[in-house]
Amino acid sequence: MKQTQKIILFLIAAVGLIVLPMLLQGFGNAWVRIADMALLYILLALGLNIVVGYAGLLDLGYVAFFAIGAYMYGLMASPHLTETFPLLAGMFPNGLHTPLWVVVPLGAGIAGLFGILLGAPTLRLRGDYLAIVTLGFGEIIRVFLNNLDHPVNITNGPKGLLGIDSLHFFGFDLGKKHSFFGFEFASVSLYYYLFLALVVISVVISHRLELSRVGRAWMAIREDEIAAKAMGINTRNMKLLAFGMGATFGGVSGVMFASFQGFISPESFSLMESVMIVAMVVLGGVGHLPGVILGAVLLSALPEVLRYVATPLQAMTGGRLDASILRQLLIALAMIIIMLSRPRGLWPSPEHGKSLQNAKA
Amino acid sequence: MDILIQQIINGLVLGSMYALIALGYTMVYGIINLINFAHGEVMMVGALTSWTIIGLMQESMPGTPGFVILFIALIIACVVAASLNFVIEKVAYRPLRNSPKLAPLITAIGMSILLQTLAMIIWKPNYKSYPTLLPNTPIDVAGAVITPTQVMILCVTAISLAILMWLVNYTKLGRAMRATAENPRVAGLMGVKPDVVISATFIIGAVLAAIAGVMYASNYGTAQHAMGFLPGLKAFTAAVFGGIGNLAGAVVGAILLGLIESIGAGYIGQLTGGVLGSHYSDIFAFIVLIIVLTLRPSGLLGERVADRA
Numbered sequence: 001m002k003q004t005q006k007i008i009l010f011l012i013a014a015v016g017l018i019v020l021p022m023l024l025q026g027f028g029n030a031w032v033r034i035a036d037m038a039l040l041y042i043l044l045a046l047g048l049n050i051v052v053g054y055a056g057l058l059d060l061g062y063v064a065f066f067a068i069g070a071y072m073y074g075l076m077a078s079p080h081l082t083e084t085f086p087l088l089a090g091m092f093p094n095g096l097h098t099p100l101w102v103v104v105p106l107g108a109g110i111a112g113l114f115g116i117l118l119g120a121p122t123l124r125l126r127g128d129y130l131a132i133v134t135l136g137f138g139e140i141i142r143v144f145l146n147n148l149d150h151p152v153n154i155t156n157g158p159k160g161l162l163g164i165d166s167l168h169f170f171g172f173d174l175g176k177k178h179s180f181f182g183f184e185f186a187s188v189s190l191y192y193y194l195f196l197a198l199v200v201i202s203v204v205i206s207h208r209l210e211l212s213r214v215g216r217a218w219m220a221i222r223e224d225e226i227a228a229k230a231m232g233i234n235t236r237n238m239k240l241l242a243f244g245m246g247a248t249f250g251g252v253s254g255v256m257f258a259s260f261q262g263f264i265s266p267e268s269f270s271l272m273e274s275v276m277i278v279a280m281v282v283l284g285g286v287g288h289l290p291g292v293i294l295g296a297v298l299l300s301a302l303p304e305v306l307r308y309v310a311t312p313l314q315a316m317t318g319g320r321l322d323a324s325i326l327r328q329l330l331i332a333l334a335m336i337i338i339m340l341s342r343p344r345g346l347w348p349s350p351e352h353g354k355s356l357q358n359a360k361a
Numbered sequence: 362m363d364i365l366i367q368q369i370i371n372g373l374v375l376g377s378m379y380a381l382i383a384l385g386y387t388m389v390y391g392i393i394n395l396i397n398f399a400h401g402e403v404m405m406v407g408a409l410t411s412w413t414i415i416g417l418m419q420e421s422m423p424g425t426p427g428f429v430i431l432f433i434a435l436i437i438a439c440v441v442a443a444s445l446n447f448v449i450e451k452v453a454y455r456p457l458r459n460s461p462k463l464a465p466l467i468t469a470i471g472m473s474i475l476l477q478t479l480a481m482i483i484w485k486p487n488y489k490s491y492p493t494l495l496p497n498t499p500i501d502v503a504g505a506v507i508t509p510t511q512v513m514i515l516c517v518t519a520i521s522l523a524i525l526m527w528l529v530n531y532t533k534l535g536r537a538m539r540a541t542a543e544n545p546r547v548a549g550l551m552g553v554k555p556d557v558v559i560s561a562t563f564i565i566g567a568v569l570a571a572i573a574g575v576m577y578a579s580n581y582g583t584a585q586h587a588m589g590f591l592p593g594l595k596a597f598t599a600a601v602f603g604g605i606g607n608l609a610g611a612v613v614g615a616i617l618l619g620l621i622e623s624i625g626a627g628y629i630g631q632l633t634g635g636v637l638g639s640h641y642s643d644i645f646a647f648i649v650l651i652i653v654l655t656l657r658p659s660g661l662l663g664e665r666v667a668d669r670a
Contacts, residue, residue: 052463121654121655122651129601129658135647136650136651137651139643139644140647143641144644147640278470279467282463282466282467325482325486328481329479331474336471336472339457339465340457343464344464
């Protein structure tokens with residue numbers, strides 16, 4: 001009985017998620033965009049959850065990996081590099097349009113590599129020391145993105161990269177309208193399905209990781225590092241693996257973000273963004289997949305929805321309380337109130353560590 | 362050579378402002394192990410409050426000497442910031458004292474955003490020009506210049522540090538603070554009231570931050586709702602750099618950080634032949650931090666091993 005209920009619930013959820021963009025499209029593409037961004041944030045939150053939730057390493061510079069992925073794609077698939085370097089323009093007369101199959105693994109790989117690079121010097125650090133070092137790392141990346149426009153113009157500085165290709169595979173361009181079965185899908189809806197697929201894949205990967213030996217090793221490190229070491233877990237490799245894995249997720253979401261927006265600038269990768277992703281993970285329930293997803297949806301979609309509600313309020317207060325300020329106010333209040341009322345997150349994992357559960361049985 | 366002396370002076374001024382903020386971080390961290398992300402915002406509130414007071418006083422009492430106005434504004438800013446921090450601790454951190462460690466961190470971040478937003482609503486988001494209240498004639502020091510405002514910053518910092526050291530080392534409250542930092546439960550058994558001590562710590566931290574805010578605004582001539590964030594971050598870096606929880610470490614770390622930053626910014630163009638400009642000054646702090654922590658995980662003067670999760 002319980003099993004069939006579960007299956008029914010799952011099917012309803014799946015159908016709901018598939019139909020969602022078609023319904024939203026009726027209200028305008030802006031609403032589908034909100035759903036797309038929410039999915040991207042879920043992807044990021046799932047990646048950070050590996051580092052913070054499973055391995056217990058507080059990473060406040062996570063957005064750096066997102067930025068690396070985004071710039072990777074931005075440079076490889078926009079006119080910027082061929083315009084600035086005549087040599088490259090000679091090599092690629094039609095512009096640098098690197099195919100997806102090259103850029104996604106490359107973005108993921110390089111972000112993962114940076115994750116390990118960041119992890120390596122911080123292995124001896126724990127807790128808050130680690131938090132501040134990762135935060136510094138995020139800032140370093142951002143400052144470089146901001147300033148690498150001279151003497152050699154690589155990132156185009158604060159102006160950002162324009163004209164980034166939309167994703168296309170097998171001759172199918174996600175940036176254009178397509179119609180299936182007589183129903184027209186806008187570009188944003190197509191991206192929705194792509195992001196949804198990625199989120200599903202990430203959830204499966206995260207879930208499998210959680211149950212695997214690697215996942216249990218991470219959780220052992222999270223609960224008590226010294227005990228974990230004593231039990232023969234190679235804490236160094238495990239921590240590096242966690243950093244690398246988390247960063248890979250960040251890199252892939254970055255590639256997606258760049259292609260979705262068509263424009264990136266260092267502004268999208270500020271420290272606030274890192275902090276937001278940490279807040280999503282913690283607010284929902286650190287280390288618990290449904291909780292993390294809930295947190296990401298709440299903090300990314302809700303404020304956007306509020307933006308529409310806020311316009312009348314702005315008129316009422318004579319412009320002093322404009323939409324963006326109100327939005328920020330509500331996010332801040334939500335963070336404080338949720339933490340005060342539910343310090344373990346909105347949807348925490350039912351048990352504290354696997355070992356305790358086994359002990360009871 | 363003149364440039365070097367100039368950069369050293371600038372570095373000392375910058376470092377002393379970081380030191381005032383860093384002390385607040387390190388005291389709070391030493392006692393309740395919380396990175397108080399809202400601390401930079403307390404500094405911002407101090408600066409903006411003093412800006413309002415200065416404006417009011419210049420309007421209502423023209424002819425009052427600049428330093429008197431500045432002094433009164435400073436006192437009021439300290440009172441406002443202290444009451445604010447007292448309330449923040451009561452409302453946002455105290456209920457979470459026995460919760461998982463990430464929970465108070467998130468409320469601290471939330472508080473930081475909340476304060477910035479409220480400041481935006483109260484003071485509007487634009488940059489305010491902060492009046493120069495001290496005489497504007499630069500003083501010549503071996504070919505470099507130092508402004509009276511900068512002299513004031515160095516003096517005020519030195520006085521504040523002296524008072525703080527006296528407070529922590531020679532008063533009953535200071536002994537209670539040190540005891541609570543060592544072990545709150547045992548301190549409680551010995552008749553210390555940890556709640557009172559923690560409130561006092563937040564108040565003292567806020568006063569130092571407000572002083573730093575007023576100094577910062579008078580040095581750069583501007584104030585704005587987002588002004589507290591980066592200095593707060595640097596100050597925390599300085600506190601970690603010196604060994605968090607250690608007061609002397611915070612001061613040493615902050616001064617070193619200020620020096621590294623301004624000397625680095627002054628020379629990086631020359632050293633790299635103009636390839637890297639002074640915009641990179643913000644990252645010196647973090648690069649130095651990473652190097653120091655790699656070599657000495659507990660900071661320069663820290664004794665405790667960083668094994669807390």
